[in-house]
Amino acid sequence: MNEGIVAFIRSLAGSLRDLTPIILVIGFFQVVVLQQPLPEFGRVFLGTGLVVLGLTFFTYGLEMGLFPLGESLAFNFAAKGNLAWLLAFAFALGFGTTVAEPALIAVAEEAAEVAAHGGIVSNEPEALERYADNLRYTVALAVGLAIVLGVYRIIRGWAIHWFIISGYVLVVLMTAFAPRSIIGIAYDSGGVTTSTITVPLVTALGVGLASSIEGRNPMVEGFGLIAFASLTPMLFVMGFGMVMHA
């Protein structure tokens, strides 16, 4: 039990260390650059306490729940040896975690406004909503396919850089043809798709798969799923723009 308490305190200290830079930056800019008083001390103190506690719980639960879960799923799928089910799972995981991602919902709504602004869709709530929903499903589809491709790459042991480099070439080519108003959204959509719960699960899945297949190095083949999930949305959103804005 004592060990548990020591581990918890060490973990708290780690969270505090991780948070110090934000506090310093905000404090410095508030007092020195903008020359304004610090707001109510109690509020900031309480908030910072919650953040530190939250980060500690998160890291704790990660090692206890999400990592073992992702790994055991990977081992069980490898043991079952059914590729179709594994790929179906990969797609469901990518699509399902992305379609409800709050950051993506926010970006899709902004994108609908941009489209209305440019006169691509009418400025009515229904048209905006339809546009935003379509965009969201497009990105979720892109992430689902990305995880499928990424998992298949792990199984075959293909080198990742060929995929990423050809992805970049495609992004550059499509940038030349995509409508200008979609490019910024497309580039950003790559970054917002991967949420804080998805990342540990997907990482554990990739590493678990690579370690349970003989001849795969978990460091070389296990990572890379997130990279796929960040690349395909750019392509799909630009494609979406080319279709919708044409």
Place this chain on the structure above:
Amino acid sequence: MTETLGKLAYTVGATLWDVLPIAAILLAFQFAVLRRPLPDPKRILWGFGFVLLGLALFLEGLELALFPLGRSMALQLTDPDFLSEAVGPAGPEHHWSHYYWVYLFGAAIGFATTVAEPALIAVALKAEEVSGGAIGAFGLRIAVALGVAIGIALGTWRIVTGYPLYWFIIAGYIVVVMQTLFAPRIIVPLAYDSGGVTTSTVTVPMVTALGLGLATHIPDRDPLLDGFGLIAFASLFPMMTVMAYAQLSQWFARRKPS
């Protein structure tokens, strides 16, 4: 206090709602397809609970203490009134160099939020475990945070100057591809991954406010069009810094007399 508790309960509920699809997919495959018992399901459930609670506390605390300040700061720093006070009155348009506090704030806040990013902590822990300690979790996170800092500073500068986004992205891709050819093979997938994980819970809200503030205050910028792109910058540069980190460590290791 009661208000905070009420909000906290709401955030826990909202986080649960976000996680529902993930939980449904995991359960469906676990019970319908795999039909194998999980090792220690109770522990995993507890862990899941801790992750949810932790994330909710984390978000609520940020919303209480840091986000409002950070957001208003981003707006104030980009305000022409502040600029005139800092560098003296200018004509209708400020020179790009007048925005130095914005670049500095962008770099500092990009670095600071990335160090606290939970998703990055997860990947870094895994990388340390898998590499048997050859890649340190903290070193990796610092490398990624430096990348985000460079990315945001450059991205804000781009919004101020108005150069097209794709120039930077394409140039960045060329650098990443060149580095891929020379970097140690073991770091490449991890470096590619670190681009995607940097921008989530903490970084996105802060950075979005900065982009929006800049695009609103600078003449001839459309917040709807020019406010985008900072996240893309923040995802691109960590790939370079992580590969550079591995290249430097390799170089130093080689120089060391054996």
